[in-house]
Amino acid sequence: MIRLSPLPADRHSRYAAVALALALPADVLLYLLLPMYADDFGISLAEAGGLLAANRLVRIAGYGAVARFYARHGDRVTCSIAVVVAAFCALGNSVLSGFWPLLVVRLGWGLCYAALNLSTQALATADVHNAARRTGASRAWIALGPVIALPAGALMTLHHGPRLIFVILAGVALLGLLATRALPSGAHATLHPARRRIRWPDRLNLWSFVEGLTLDGLFILGLGFLGKDLLPGQAVLVAGLLLALRYLSEMLLGPVGGRLADRHGALRLLVAMSLATSGALLAFGAGWLWSAAAVIVVLRALQLPLVAPLVLARYPGPARVPALASQAIWRDIGAGAGPLIAGLLLARVPALALYGAAAVALAVAALACRTGASRPAATGAGSG
Incomplete structure (x- = not known):
């Protein structure tokens, strides 16, 4: 059971996790739908594998740049931008076809995830006291998005095909702006992210x-x-x-x-x-x-x-x-x-x-x- 707390560290960690939970379903549904409906997206199975790998590979290469942007601009700005871009990526999954257009969407999402994930981890450990408990609660909030979206998206796909659900998930991702507004706005002056x-x-x-x-x-x-x-x-x-x-x-x-x-x-x-x-x-x-x-x-x-x-x-x-x-x-x-x-x-x-x-x-x-x-x-x- 997830306990709600009025403490600032707990509250900020929870809002960052909610923002990621609302943006994440458009990504996890692709792992379900791309292999099954590759033809509907205008790609082959091999290209589907490449698209599903792209977001992780760009994360490895782009983590340093994302971390430096996060250190300069703080949680509210970074996460708000990431949520908006994630919504456009979800919409792209609905309307774009072919490997190269979808690759741009996947690369954009990979950087969005890196930013949102970094914020959830940083805010969960911002206060040493109860950091482990906050981290566990954060992972639970994040998982709620896929737990709800996967069966709902699969059911909608059965009746309306694999594209419409991503229009809805773009709107869901934008709801994350309500959460990011409550995040701290200050830069992380003491954070000096090293290159991975x-x-x-x-x-x-x-x-x-x-x-x-x-x-x-x-x-x-x-x-x-x-x-x-x-x-x-x-x-x-x-x-x-x-x-x-x-x-x-x-x-x-x-x-x-x-x-x-x-x-x-x-x-x-x-x-x-x-x-x-x-x-x-x-x-x-x-x-x-x-x-x-x-x-x-x-x-x-x-x-x-x-x-x-x-x-x-x-x-x-x-x-x-x-x-x-x-x-x-x-x-x-x-x-x-x-x-x-x-x-x-x-x-x-x-x-x-x-x-x-x-x-x-x-x-x-x-x-x-x-x-x-x-x-x-x-x-x-x-x-x-």
């Missing part, structure tokens, strides 16, 4: 890369592509409900995963859940599409809180922040590469072979984390 550097990956970074590639890339695109053939007519609704379950699971099961990690150890839990996810990926490729997908989204939610404690344990002191940034970058690289690979191979390679290879890669990456657990943190502070 891609460091050579250690074992945990490699796991993050593989996890992003398989679960945020291959799995999401495959859910739409394979589902449309397995359950014609109703696939978009079932897939929408499963993707909504993904965000609902993050809201409900993230704290559960954290408590389990405290009790049983984050590394032991990460390895066990990764192996279980590998088995579910294999079943997914073998044709157990909907049941395996439900298992995967639940396991993914339980795994989300596990990485940060492992990074903190392996890289104490000043090495902690660069290590966390490096882990996030490698996950983004994997999540950006996944749709590209899926778009190229799903129509050409048997699903069992593709997802079987993904399952093996995830299992090997998880076991490698366990074998590298005894390495002293100091030796890995600068590189893998």
